Amino acid sequence: MGEILQRRIKRHPILEFEEKETITFYFEGKPLKARSSDTIASALIANGIDIFGWTENGRPRGFFCAIGKCSSCLVVVDGVPNVRACITKVKDGMSVERQIGRGAVWEEKR
Amino acid sequence: MKTELLVVGGGPAGLSGAIAAAKSGVKVLLIDEGLDLGGQLVKQTHKFFGHQGFFASKRGVEIAKILKNRIEDLKVDYMLQTTLVGFYEDAAVAYSREENKTYEIDYDYVLLATGASEKFLVFKNNMLPGVYGAGAVQTLMNQYGVLPGEDFLIIGAGNIGLIVAYQIAQAGGNVRAIVEISNRAGGYEVHANKIKRMGIPILLRHTIVKAIGKDRVKGAVIAKVDDNFKVIKGTEREIVADTICLSVGLQPSIELANQLGVEIVYIPELGGHVPKRDENMRTSKRNVFVAGDLSGIEEATSAMAEGYIAGYTIAQDITRRDLSEKINKYKEELVDLRRGPFGKKIRSGLEKMGIHLPSGGYRTDLQEDFGPSGKLRAIMECHQNIPCNPCEAVCPTNAIDMGGNINGIPHINYDKCVGCMMCVMKCPGLAIFMVQEFDEYSIVGIPYEFEPLPNVGDRVILMSRDGEDVGEGVIQRVIKNRKDKTHVVYVAMEKGLEKVVRHFRVPSFEEDKIVCRCEEVTKKDIEKAIAIGFTDFEELRRYLRIGMGPCGGRTCRLITMGILAKKTGKSIEEISSMNLRPPSIPLPIDSILRGEEK
Ligand SMILES: Cc1cc2nc3c(=O)[nH]c(=O)nc-3n(C[C@H](O)[C@H](O)[C@H](O)COP(=O)(O)OP(=O)(O)OC[C@H]3O[C@@H](n4cnc5c(N)ncnc54)[C@H](O)[C@@H]3O)c2cc1C
Ligand code: FES
Numbered sequence: 001m002g003e004i005l006q007r008r009i010k011r012h013p014i015l016e017f018e019e020k021e022t023i024t025f026y027f028e029g030k031p032l033k034a035r036s037s038d039t040i041a042s043a044l045i046a047n048g049i050d051i052f053g054w055t056e057n058g059r060p061r062g063f064f065c066a067i068g069k070c071s072s073c074l075v076v077v078d079g080v081p082n083v084r085a086c087i088t089k090v091k092d093g094m095s096v097e098r099q100i101g102r103g104a105v106w107e108e109k110r
Numbered sequence: 111m112k113t114e115l116l117v118v119g120g121g122p123a124g125l126s127g128a129i130a131a132a133k134s135g136v137k138v139l140l141i142d143e144g145l146d147l148g149g150q151l152v153k154q155t156h157k158f159f160g161h162q163g164f165f166a167s168k169r170g171v172e173i174a175k176i177l178k179n180r181i182e183d184l185k186v187d188y189m190l191q192t193t194l195v196g197f198y199e200d201a202a203v204a205y206s207r208e209e210n211k212t213y214e215i216d217y218d219y220v221l222l223a224t225g226a227s228e229k230f231l232v233f234k235n236n237m238l239p240g241v242y243g244a245g246a247v248q249t250l251m252n253q254y255g256v257l258p259g260e261d262f263l264i265i266g267a268g269n270i271g272l273i274v275a276y277q278i279a280q281a282g283g284n285v286r287a288i289v290e291i292s293n294r295a296g297g298y299e300v301h302a303n304k305i306k307r308m309g310i311p312i313l314l315r316h317t318i319v320k321a322i323g324k325d326r327v328k329g330a331v332i333a334k335v336d337d338n339f340k341v342i343k344g345t346e347r348e349i350v351a352d353t354i355c356l357s358v359g360l361q362p363s364i365e366l367a368n369q370l371g372v373e374i375v376y377i378p379e380l381g382g383h384v385p386k387r388d389e390n391m392r393t394s395k396r397n398v399f400v401a402g403d404l405s406g407i408e409e410a411t412s413a414m415a416e417g418y419i420a421g422y423t424i425a426q427d428i429t430r431r432d433l434s435e436k437i438n439k440y441k442e443e444l445v446d447l448r449r450g451p452f453g454k455k456i457r458s459g460l461e462k463m464g465i466h467l468p469s470g471g472y473r474t475d476l477q478e479d480f481g482p483s484g485k486l487r488a489i490m491e492c493h494q495n496i497p498c499n500p501c502e503a504v505c506p507t508n509a510i511d512m513g514g515n516i517n518g519i520p521h522i523n524y525d526k527c528v529g530c531m532m533c534v535m536k537c538p539g540l541a542i543f544m545v546q547e548f549d550e551y552s553i554v555g556i557p558y559e560f561e562p563l564p565n566v567g568d569r570v571i572l573m574s575r576d577g578e579d580v581g582e583g584v585i586q587r588v589i590k591n592r593k594d595k596t597h598v599v600y601v602a603m604e605k606g607l608e609k610v611v612r613h614f615r616v617p618s619f620e621e622d623k624i625v626c627r628c629e630e631v632t633k634k635d636i637e638k639a640i641a642i643g644f645t646d647f648e649e650l651r652r653y654l655r656i657g658m659g660p661c662g663g664r665t666c667r668l669i670t671m672g673i674l675a676k677k678t679g680k681s682i683e684e685i686s687s688m689n690l691r692p693p694s695i696p697l698p699i700d701s702i703l704r705g706e707e708k
Contacts, residue, residue: 009255009281011561014155014169014595017255035255039145042254050239050258050326060325062239066246068143068193069227069363086246087143087191088207 007046025094040085056101113139116217118194121149123402123413124223125177130421132184140188148174153252157538159498160411167500167536197369219397219424226360226403234320240327244274244357251281259353264288269297271357286351289316300539307613309577348681350672362404379459380406391420415440450495450517473513477521486529486546501533535596545608552608558599570614626666628659640677
């Protein structure tokens with residue numbers, strides 16, 4: 001949990017960020033907190049999760065461009081694969097799972 | 111849905127195009143797949159170069175807001191979180207993620223302003239989570255307030271690499287180094303100087319060889335390169351970092367342009383494949399226009415100018431009103447923006463499309479006179495011909511001039527300078543300092559954009575332009591700039607140092623950070639020991655007794671090796687050839703004796 005605090009920027013000389021983490025979403029079944037302004041990607045990273053999925057060959061995958069261009073951040077959202085985590089807002093109650101390759105859910109983990 | 115003009119992309123180019131067309135009475139629909147309007151601007155916390163007409167000295171995030179407000183005032187229809195997925199026959203199809211629904215759009219004209227994407231780089235383990243685009247890290251930290259790591263390594267010292275490095279430091283991250291394969295930082299000198307004076311090394315003629323780590327990045331191997339950019343064997347070394355930011359260039363997002371069947375040409379100076387277009391941003395198809403990074407990788411200011419030109423030209427076609435005056439005004443802006451040394455690439459790229467732009471015609475000589483000693487005055491360290499003039503515009507006594515063209519080197523008339531420091535606060539490059547010499551000491555006023563601000567009376571460590579510690583100083587005055595957020599901090603120092611000091615750091619706890627809890631060894635102790643020649647882990651261990659306490663080095667070993675690697679430049683692999691002696695935890699002697707008995 002300590003990591004979560006570390007990764008949220010607390011003081012910034014130029015910007016002000018919303019403080020509250022009011023949303024609960026589920027990552028691989030585990031409840032996690034997020035801000036209403038978060039995308040799935042920013043919420044995962046803030047929670048210390050860097051691995052968003054695996055390639056078909058078992059290589060870990062994370063985000064890369066964060067603006068919806070590279071499709072490196074694909075996750076399974078409420079059962080639907082190929083959702084770009086970086087440009088999709090996280091929502092209360094949302095279930096997010098790691099994706100393998102082109103659309104399977106990482107079964108072995110569960 | 112039906113519209114006269116469909117704009118794809120709500121960055122500075124698309125927004126400006128939409129504004130120009132809507133102002134001229136055209137019905138516009140703008141589509142963007144992001145969460146908010148502004149494109150890349152929404153993550154840019156630095157102040158922009160340029161002149162007032164293009165919001166110079168405002169931060170990118172503020173410019174995004176201004177443009178968005180104009181769009182709303184003009185009642186332009188726009189859809190967010192909506193991706194234009196394809197152009198078919200005469201309709202375009204957009205997909206809204208929020209509604210999970212597609213829309214068919216019937217349009218007469220289309221302006222493509224889809225921007226660019228970050229280039230990837232080939233090296234070992236480049237797929238590991240922790241290897242991110244520099245712009246991606248910027249998005250995450252400045253748009254969402256999340257820093258994806260603690261220790262960053264930046265690959266590429268162009269403007270994006272330099273800017274992102276600075277912004278990571280502002281957000282509280284450590285930038286280990288910027289690695290640059292060529293023999294100079296490609297970005298503006300003023301951006302590089304901000305990095306250098308913080309003590310962040312810019313390693314020229316270096317490249318990344320591989321990322322280290324199994325599930326995510328733990329470090330990187332970097333190495334020197336020869337004249338052919340080949341790695342020189344034996345120069346490899348490790349850097350401890352959990353995030354590697356790639357800023358090795360952008361490539362225009364041409365997919366939609368290609369679908370529309372416009373002519374695409376390959377011009378490396380413009381970023382690779384780009385749609386061919388004329389001076390009015392019209393492509394080979396009469397009703398298809400492009401603007402911004404898609405038409406050539408450049409900057410937000412030129413993206414706006416191109417957007418306006420495209421928007422007004424389209425409006426001229428549709429309304430049959432003569433808008434040439436407006437169009438020409440923005441063409442002239444572009445000529446000036448591209449006149450200088452940094453416009454050279456764009457100029458030669460556009461030349462290949464048959465668009466000729468003039469160069470030169472501005473002042474290039476540097477000011478040699480630094481003003482009368484003893485007077486509180488501004489010292490300008492802006493040595494490149496950047497099209498930028500907020501210092502000249504803000505100076506209340508007209509002491510600063512660019513020599514007649516915005517690309518000129520600024521000169522200051524010290525008879526007129528009253529020491530008001532307005533220029534220090536405005537300069538987007540943070541390249542202006544205040545200096546005053548007294549009999550016993552001197553003061554330097556430094557533009558400062560970090561948290562927390564120091565307090566008057568604090569002792570600080572003075573840093574030179576190259577980021578070297580050059581002595582101690584005392585904070586004398588802190589001028590808060592609540593509006594623009596570039597504060598001016600005055601530091602008092604030994605006379606003579608005013609010529610070299612351009613930054614400072616607060617010693618805070620850094621200096622008495624305990625590394626080894628058992629033996630109470632501090633980071634400073636270790637750094638001192640390394641400085642006097644203990645450059646090997648074993649030697650350090652014996653000298654400082656670090657890692658010889660009851661924990662067996664569990665808490666301190668890695669940190670010590672990190673410090674050692676940073677100070678000596680040796681690889682962790684090299685340093686790690688240590689001998690970890692048993693037992694790994696202290697054992698009661700009788701337990702050993704009992705064991706022997708069996
Ligand atoms: C780190 C960094 C620092 C920079 N610093 C400066 C600076 O100091 N000064 C300066 O002048 N410039 C700077 N720039 C450059 C400047 O940001 C860009 O040149 C400018 O944003 C380009 O504008 P644009 O409108 O062409 O593209 P963008 O701003 O990239 O906007 C493109 C938009 O199109 C949308 N889009 C793309 N494809 C689709 C689609 N199929 N459907 C729907 N929407 C789509 C995207 O979501 C995006 O919002 C910097 C850039 C970066 C990355
Ligand atoms: S990180 Fe590139 S599309 Fe999401």
